[in-house]
Amino acid sequence: MIPSCAIAYIYFLPIKHICYLHTNIVSLSCLSKIAMAINTAPPAPDLLDLDNLRAIKVLGKGAMGTVFLVHHMSNDPFAHRPFALKVVEKSSLRHADRRARHEISVLSRFHNHPFLPYLIGSFENHEIICWATPFCPGGDLNELRYRQNDRAFSSAVIRFYLAEIICALEHFHLQGIVYRDLKPENILVQQSGHITLTDFDLSRNLVQRKPDNLQIYSDPQENSPANLKNPHLAGKFKRFIISKRGKHALNNNMTGLKKAKSARVSPVSRRNPDDFSRNERSNSFVGTEEYVAPEIIRGDGHEFAVDWWALGVLGYEMLYGTTPFKGKSRKETFQKILLGRPEFFGKPSPLTDLIRKLLEKDPTRRLGYRRGACEIKEHEFFHGLKWDVLKEVVRPPFLPLKDEIGVIDDLVKCEIYIMEYFHKLKNPSSPLWSPTPNECQLNVLLSEF
Ligand SMILES: Nc1ncnc2c1ncn2[C@@H]1O[C@H](COP(=O)(O)OP(=O)(O)OP(=O)(O)O)[C@@H](O)[C@H]1O
Numbered sequence: 001m002i003p004s005c006a007i008a009y010i011y012f013l014p015i016k017h018i019c020y021l022h023t024n025i026v027s028l029s030c031l032s033k034i035a036m037a038i039n040t041a042p043p044a045p046d047l048l049d050l051d052n053l054r055a056i057k058v059l060g061k062g063a064m065g066t067v068f069l070v071h072h073m074s075n076d077p078f079a080h081r082p083f084a085l086k087v088v089e090k091s092s093l094r095h096a097d098r099r100a101r102h103e104i105s106v107l108s109r110f111h112n113h114p115f116l117p118y119l120i121g122s123f124e125n126h127e128i129i130c131w132a133t134p135f136c137p138g139g140d141l142n143e144l145r146y147r148q149n150d151r152a153f154s155s156a157v158i159r160f161y162l163a164e165i166i167c168a169l170e171h172f173h174l175q176g177i178v179y180r181d182l183k184p185e186n187i188l189v190q191q192s193g194h195i196t197l198t199d200f201d202l203s204r205n206l207v208q209r210k211p212d213n214l215q216i217y218s219d220p221q222e223n224s225p226a227n228l229k230n231p232h233l234a235g236k237f238k239r240f241i242i243s244k245r246g247k248h249a250l251n252n253n254m255t256g257l258k259k260a261k262s263a264r265v266s267p268v269s270r271r272n273p274d275d276f277s278r279n280e281r282s283n284s285f286v287g288t289e290e291y292v293a294p295e296i297i298r299g300d301g302h303e304f305a306v307d308w309w310a311l312g313v314l315g316y317e318m319l320y321g322t323t324p325f326k327g328k329s330r331k332e333t334f335q336k337i338l339l340g341r342p343e344f345f346g347k348p349s350p351l352t353d354l355i356r357k358l359l360e361k362d363p364t365r366r367l368g369y370r371r372g373a374c375e376i377k378e379h380e381f382f383h384g385l386k387w388d389v390l391k392e393v394v395r396p397p398f399l400p401l402k403d404e405i406g407v408i409d410d411l412v413k414c415e416i417y418i419m420e421y422f423h424k425l426k427n428p429s430s431p432l433w434s435p436t437p438n439e440c441q442l443n444v445l446l447s448e449f
Contacts, residue, residue, distance in 0.1 A: 048120075048122060048123040053085065054079075056070060063093070064088055064093060064099060064100070067085065067087075082135050083133065085131070085132050097129055103131070110171070114390075114391035116168050118134070136190050138400035145184060145318065157318075160397055163387070165182070165197070165314070168195070168196075170373035173304045178302075180306055181202040181288065182310035289330055291310045291323070294337050305364075305369045309366065312358025313325075315351065324342035338361070342359050
């Protein structure tokens, strides 16, 4: 129940605060959040009042948005608790606003997960949509890998990161969401050294269908829920089902799941390995397609198992410093994904066995297909790992240096640029405004940095 004072409070909120409450103000979840905020602590309404945010620097730019490091001028004047603000120009991409809202809605479902970000707040006007999440000062796993001598991680480091990623994906899947964009660039390192996933615009809710004449998400040979080892999981998975079981159904696109045409396989922001000195980033080569599962290329229905495939690609890349199916062209990469066998070097190990089982082309035979994350957690590579206390590990493999946040020197300059940017966005008729077609206007500003 929403107390009437809450409604009154909303009524008297200034417009900009109502923006903070974003998209669907009448939605129950939103109202209950407001009610909770009012009942517990005063809301942090100014958080995404852009006039009160100061930009420190640009953290990164992707296909959809630009991410700034910002801080709140009155609550945190010395920028001790900066956060990431992702800004998407509605005109920058087709359906940019829809994708942005989708990302916000996915984020708003994560509250207290150690390896997933949460939504601090959001703002929308007719030009931009932006939202804030906690800042991850350690960069991403790709950057980190390139800082290693042989551009690969040790088996122990891979074990740690894969374990955390599995926990994050498990949380996604238990909510019925398939992530679909697992790649090292989307795995950020928090101040604590633990990872967090980012970039959810490609994620998707799987359809829920009535259980009658449909099979639950389990082994084709053992299709009783009782056979799922973890009864808690069995209950959860009941909600997410595929229409017919096995390969035959998949090959005939009988899964009832949407085809993969929305999956991004176009160039994305994979950074140029030679440009990893601070702040130098490049969009120069293509990344995501190397992670695409065979069933996506085939256009079959696809589901959670695509994330386990991508986990296999990721594990391989962390181990050998290169992805397993990389070709000279997209066509060749896709051919290799569909037909090629990953090449393993050196002695077989539990890690290579895990990767091999994740890179199984038939999704129904892929590790993780039958019982989700549980099945992967039980693999020999993770024997002895205490999953419950993973988040308590105080010495993760790499800790971001404190001074990696230390960019405050340029604060004033950045502030001027960024505020000017927002000013221009809000006042397109301003004489300074010079929109460049097909180009995010921010690039113009960034090139001046
Ligand atoms: N919370 C954060 N902390 C630190 N850096 C971040 C954070 N969020 C994003 N970034 C940086 O900004 C970059 C772009 O962010 P993101 O991947 O979310 O944008 P995008 O436009 O959706 O990218 P893509 O092209 O992959 O779709 C990231 O690669 C990362 O370097």
